[in-house]
Amino acid sequence: MRVDNHSRKIIFLINPISGTRNKTDLRKLVLDEALKHGVAAIVLPTVASGDYAFVASRIEEEGFTDVVICGGDGSVNQVVNALRHTGVHFGIIPLGSGNGLAYSANIPKSTPKAIELIFTGKARKTDAYLINDRFACMLVGLGFDAKVAHDFAQQPGRGLLTYTQQSLKNYFTARTWHFEIVVNDHVIQTDAFFISIANSNQFGNQFTIAPKASLNDGLLDIVLVPRMNKAILPFALIQQVNSGKLKPPAEDAPNTIQYFQAAKLQLRNPDLAPMHIDGEPVETEAFLQINILPRCFSLIQPSL
């Protein structure tokens, strides 16, 4: 649905701590652009707790139609999860460390362009998913990248540089975890460095793991990287990503990277491999039921 500015009322939620970019002028930038387009708008801060009941009541009482998240994937996850039931359209001004969902949706990296898009773009239905009862929009990881996410969260700095440092440090000590995956009538037993379950086709910063992933195909893209020689692993991963070839899940390919799609899967995680949801470290679980939520929320994107 193309955005009709006359009937809109927007809440911009700014995360004061996300990413590394300066946000001093952001409040003025978004309010000036709203004024230019004749749209009523207010600015509020995001909250660390993820409790957006105060925003939900303002939407209901004051008739706000859109919520624009100025932050990263963690903020997008918390805000969309808390407010999806209200039926507002969501926008993103990508100001996090990775911005995977925003870039997968072709939202521009440039802040002024991303702000302009809020008033010229099109709201499109977008899938999300549930991991047991937890909400995800973009990417869930078990194993290596989750360990990096947990260590990243302990660092004083944010941003890509800190993330890369943590990835390199963890690479040399990386271990495997045992998993059992039940998917599309197959049961896969594997010792894996990591498993990614993706709705978006990138982690952010244009780094992709699941090149065929689409935000609105009703499917999740699963990438399984099993135990293999660490000297070979980066090349095998690059080859897999470049080929982007999807294959049905295989029960008898213990040393091959697997890439397949499914609307749901069950995952047993007896070694309690660490987990992240949309880049935020979360407490892991021994059993995970993962289900797509097709066409879960509306996201403002370029009109094409």
Ligand SMILES: Nc1ncnc2c1ncn2[C@@H]1O[C@H](COP(=O)(O)OP(=O)(O)OP(=O)(O)O)[C@@H](O)[C@H]1O
């Ligand atoms: N007002 C606030 N004060 C402190 N922390 C906040 C506030 N609002 C949100 N947060 C926290 O910010 C974190 C999310 O940051 P966000 O995802 O926006 O940026 P990022 O982590 O730098 O980027 P990305 O997720 O793209 O890597 C969450 O842990 C959230 O609880």
